[in-house]
Amino acid sequence: MWLYVARRILYAVPIALGVTAFCFALVYLAPGNPLQLLLPPDASAEVIELIKKTYGFDKPIPVQYAIWLGRALTGDLGVSIATNRPVTGEVLGALSNTVILSVAAVILAFSLAFTLGLLAAWFNGRWVDRLVTGFSIVGVSVPNYWLGMVLIIVFAVNMNWLPATGMGSKGSESFRLTDWEQLRHAILPVVTMSMIPLGIIMRTTRSAVSEVLNHDFVQTLRAKGLGEFAVLRHAVRNALPAVLAVMGLQFGYLMGGSILIETIFTWPGTGFLLNKAILTRDIPVLQGTILVLALIFVATNLAVDLIQTAVDPRIKRA
Amino acid sequence: MTDITFGAANPAKVDTAPPVKVRGYWQSVAYRLRYDYVTLVFGFIILAIVLAALLSPWIAPMDPQKTSMVYRLKPIGFKQFTLGTDELGRDILSRLLWGGRTSLLMGVVPVGLAVLIGGTLGVIAGFIGGKINMLIMRTMDIFYAFPSILLAVAISGAMGGGMANGMLALTLVFIPPLCRIAETATTQVRGLDFVEAARASGAGTASIIVHHILGNVLAPVFVYASGLVSVSILIASGLSFLGLGVEPPTPDWGLMLSTLRQAIYVNPWVCALPGAAIFITSLSFNMVSDGLRQAMDVKM
Amino acid sequence: MTTITRDPPKLDVVPEGDPRDRGGPAQPLLIAQDLKKWFPVRGGLLNRAIGHVRAVDGVTFQVLKGETLGIVGESGCGKSTLARLLMQLIPHDSGVLTFDGDPIGEMRGISMKEFRKAVQMVFQDSYSSLNPRLPVEDSIAYGPKVHGMAAAAAKSLARELLEKVGLRSNLFGQRYPHELSGGQKQRVNIARALALSPRLLILDEAVSALDKSVEAQVLNLLRYLKRHFNLTYVFISHDLNVVQYISDRVLVMYLGQVVEIGSVDGIYTSPKHPYTRALLTSRLSMDPDERVEDPPITGDPPNPINPPSGCRFRTRCPFAEAVCASAMPTLPKWLDADSHVAACHMHDAAGGHSRSGNPPGVLDPLHALAPAGRGPAPVVPLRPAVVA
Numbered sequence A: 001m002w003l004y005v006a007r008r009i010l011y012a013v014p015i016a017l018g019v020t021a022f023c024f025a026l027v028y029l030a031p032g033n034p035l036q037l038l039l040p041p042d043a044s045a046e047v048i049e050l051i052k053k054t055y056g057f058d059k060p061i062p063v064q065y066a067i068w069l070g071r072a073l074t075g076d077l078g079v080s081i082a083t084n085r086p087v088t089g090e091v092l093g094a095l096s097n098t099v100i101l102s103v104a105a106v107i108l109a110f111s112l113a114f115t116l117g118l119l120a121a122w123f124n125g126r127w128v129d130r131l132v133t134g135f136s137i138v139g140v141s142v143p144n145y146w147l148g149m150v151l152i153i154v155f156a157v158n159m160n161w162l163p164a165t166g167m168g169s170k171g172s173e174s175f176r177l178t179d180w181e182q183l184r185h186a187i188l189p190v191v192t193m194s195m196i197p198l199g200i201i202m203r204t205t206r207s208a209v210s211e212v213l214n215h216d217f218v219q220t221l222r223a224k225g226l227g228e229f230a231v232l233r234h235a236v237r238n239a240l241p242a243v244l245a246v247m248g249l250q251f252g253y254l255m256g257g258s259i260l261i262e263t264i265f266t267w268p269g270t271g272f273l274l275n276k277a278i279l280t281r282d283i284p285v286l287q288g289t290i291l292v293l294a295l296i297f298v299a300t301n302l303a304v305d306l307i308q309t310a311v312d313p314r315i316k317r318a
Numbered sequence B: 001m002t003d004i005t006f007g008a009a010n011p012a013k014v015d016t017a018p019p020v021k022v023r024g025y026w027q028s029v030a031y032r033l034r035y036d037y038v039t040l041v042f043g044f045i046i047l048a049i050v051l052a053a054l055l056s057p058w059i060a061p062m063d064p065q066k067t068s069m070v071y072r073l074k075p076i077g078f079k080q081f082t083l084g085t086d087e088l089g090r091d092i093l094s095r096l097l098w099g100g101r102t103s104l105l106m107g108v109v110p111v112g113l114a115v116l117i118g119g120t121l122g123v124i125a126g127f128i129g130g131k132i133n134m135l136i137m138r139t140m141d142i143f144y145a146f147p148s149i150l151l152a153v154a155i156s157g158a159m160g161g162g163m164a165n166g167m168l169a170l171t172l173v174f175i176p177p178l179c180r181i182a183e184t185a186t187t188q189v190r191g192l193d194f195v196e197a198a199r200a201s202g203a204g205t206a207s208i209i210v211h212h213i214l215g216n217v218l219a220p221v222f223v224y225a226s227g228l229v230s231v232s233i234l235i236a237s238g239l240s241f242l243g244l245g246v247e248p249p250t251p252d253w254g255l256m257l258s259t260l261r262q263a264i265y266v267n268p269w270v271c272a273l274p275g276a277a278i279f280i281t282s283l284s285f286n287m288v289s290d291g292l293r294q295a296m297d298v299k300m
Numbered sequence C: 001m002t003t004i005t006r007d008p009p010k011l012d013v014v015p016e017g018d019p020r021d022r023g024g025p026a027q028p029l030l031i032a033q034d035l036k037k038w039f040p041v042r043g044g045l046l047n048r049a050i051g052h053v054r055a056v057d058g059v060t061f062q063v064l065k066g067e068t069l070g071i072v073g074e075s076g077c078g079k080s081t082l083a084r085l086l087m088q089l090i091p092h093d094s095g096v097l098t099f100d101g102d103p104i105g106e107m108r109g110i111s112m113k114e115f116r117k118a119v120q121m122v123f124q125d126s127y128s129s130l131n132p133r134l135p136v137e138d139s140i141a142y143g144p145k146v147h148g149m150a151a152a153a154a155k156s157l158a159r160e161l162l163e164k165v166g167l168r169s170n171l172f173g174q175r176y177p178h179e180l181s182g183g184q185k186q187r188v189n190i191a192r193a194l195a196l197s198p199r200l201l202i203l204d205e206a207v208s209a210l211d212k213s214v215e216a217q218v219l220n221l222l223r224y225l226k227r228h229f230n231l232t233y234v235f236i237s238h239d240l241n242v243v244q245y246i247s248d249r250v251l252v253m254y255l256g257q258v259v260e261i262g263s264v265d266g267i268y269t270s271p272k273h274p275y276t277r278a279l280l281t282s283r284l285s286m287d288p289d290e291r292v293e294d295p296p297i298t299g300d301p302p303n304p305i306n307p308p309s310g311c312r313f314r315t316r317c318p319f320a321e322a323v324c325a326s327a328m329p330t331l332p333k334w335l336d337a338d339s340h341v342a343a344c345h346m347h348d349a350a351g352g353h354s355r356s357g358n359p360p361g362v363l364d365p366l367h368a369l370a371p372a373g374r375g376p377a378p379v380v381p382l383r384p385a386v387v388a
């Protein structure tokens, strides 16, 4: 197992490097002179010279990449064109808000999806099962940003129960769980976001649980007079690792895929930051945010894999 | 009668099995689909959406670009505007009909391109194996390190908006998974004896791929790709919603959703209409893809 | 009696003097000299090769024209790998293959394309050996088309071959593999192999997966086809009965090496190598009346990655002595078609074994001859040689 752990970690390194290379290349994907993209339009000649030096724009591209990577590794992701503030600070500030959304959404999705998936597996083939399965297809087909809009229309515009957008009057710098005002603002985005992993968690639960239920030993247990509840508990215990793994992966996915929902709800997380960067063509922020989000995604995948091998030694990998 | 030419009794007894109606793989898939009514219904919905989009110049009641200051943001059923008007007084119904064109195009074209490119790369990686496989698949892994929407946003965000850039971004998003599916299927097929037998009969790589590999790789790739169409439509309208896809004033569902968002307090349900169109289309593609998956029963 | 009442076959019986023959009747059809194939075993942090499976390790033999050479050996001893090497489906690491006097894969030798026409193979697994997406007649016609035959001609050849292997072409030709039984699929496989009019057919466990009755039918078909098409067979099987039935000569493999080779009668009535004798005894032991008390061979075959030094059989051989661990017994030089030789120090007058030149007689019970002090090791018995 330790060999697997070591190899899995080793394997993540080139991927992480590839991710940095891709993010570095984004500047070259953009039309126009990369130098221009990194500078505000009214930059003075001295500033241009300075930037040229520090980024090494006069050097060959691999050298530029090395310079850029070295700075990124020390936490320097450049300066925002729009706000003139360091990108790292902007991204980190937004990150916590996205983490709050994602964690809450995954937990909500899990409690809902696990129950539904369990029901579907228990009533295998019957109408409950079909309803739940159909629901999960609807879940993956619905454009979540539209769902957000519909929720706003229903709960904010028509019924006026919940705030539509933003994080509340106290501003967006920090989120406190004790602040009811802020919690109310989080409800709609969290519910919307929880729809994204709902379908897949449900399906995973359903297949894992029904696999256990179909095992011969469960039939034996039943024949021996084990209660239905005990059978169910047994099935849940066996299905949980797979479902939790999916949950972990989905958390990483939500962290990176929050842009549309944060835009709809003007929730000041990384997705919203990304959207602002796109609108203002703030390439340094775009680049930095994407780099951080992708690395988080790589890290969660790695962590989930490792935890799974540690928890479930049956999973033997070559 | 004994066949005297051979000196010995011909032991090659003729097998007398009853004649069976022989049906090829794709025929039996079609046969199964014929009795899958749910899939058929959603198939017809897709057909209707495609027809509506294609015929929009003739069936749209109004010019989708014609603005009117007077008729701004009218509700559903207002005068001649069956589904109301948008913030510039344009007829929503007409724009929805026209908008189907870009949405369908953005759903199908990137997936088609990705099937071609990703499928080819996957078959090459799977068939040749070794270092080439390593190179191709590890490169794909890098793109797997991005959530799909983030990758699409990154590429089209850097390159700037526009439909072509959006399609390119989506194509790049879909190449890795299709490549992986094709690679897995190819690797499995490559090790089977009939491929060895084909090589033993002197066939070259290209011939073996065309005659023996593709036929077996196509089914899983096709099933997977059919599921991606709905994803593509969702991401594409998401890009348009962010201002990265189709550019105004072209009618597009994602773009309509984005501009109508400002009017959410004035005329909420009209604002939700384009999203409903996206939802129905994507749901139909998902249902049909699911039906296909079952009909093709891909066990690869 | 048979029901073939149709036009005379267009595929004529190959005349006595086969026009494809180059070296004359005395020239062996195929000569393998010191063939080697080691598969790397990967592992460790960086997936480097950390060892090698010596699947085929220095194999030398000849296949005579018109004969059936049987190859037997335990599972994993390298039979299939040898077959793949003979077919050149995988390259050999070292050694020389000569086909009818022409070296393969060398300048001035026979070209790979010609060789591929002359040597064909019938695979073991009838399930995976046919393309599931092609009607079987297309599978048969594929080879000739590769070699430039027009599509229509290839198709009619395929249908004719289907008849030859006992399948009515208008009934079976358009079927897909999953619509055929195992025996029918194997017949199709044979037809496919015949489509290029090969001279040598390598049959790797060609009947092993079939029911006994179907197996007998296919074996008879093979005998018929051999005469009809002037074929030479290399027949690989772990079923000693089948090999005895069909072979003229038999080659016994153990852990990637040839341990004994000789005529079928010689091998079956007076086996020389202790391994061969054990194999044959274990076959007899299937019959409850003749079952011996102790299992004749004990233990699993050793790890092919780290084979024993000296004689590879010594870990399981009741006659093993010090010399067996220090020196590897070699096969005496092949003399003629009737030679019967074994790679064992006891059968080498200068072998240095206490029984050199005076090997145990055929009828001696093996365990009684074992040196004193070497009790029978009660480990897992060798898997039965005959599949029920």
Ligand SMILES: Nc1ncnc2c1ncn2[C@@H]1O[C@H](COP(=O)(O)OP(=O)(O)OP(=O)(O)O)[C@@H](O)[C@H]1O
Pocket: C039, C040, C053, C054, C055, C073, C074, C075, C076, C077, C078, C079, C080, C081, C082, C238, C304
């Ligand atoms: N491609 C390969 N890579 C690595 N090892 C291999 C490969 N092919 C075969 N081997 C190993 O080589 C040895 C010989 O295998 P082979 O298939 O030739 O045995 P066999 O005699 O045909 O056995 P069986 O009777 O079970 O078919 C085995 O130990 C096998 O694990």
Ligand code: SF4
Pocket: C273, C274, C275, C311, C312, C313, C314, C315, C317, C318, C319, C320, C321, C324, C329, C343, C344, C345, C346, C353
């Ligand atoms: S050489 Fe020695 S160990 Fe090998 S078979 Fe002969 S007697 Fe047995």
Ligand SMILES: [Mg+2]
Pocket: C079, C080, C081, C204, C205
């Ligand atoms: Mg084998």
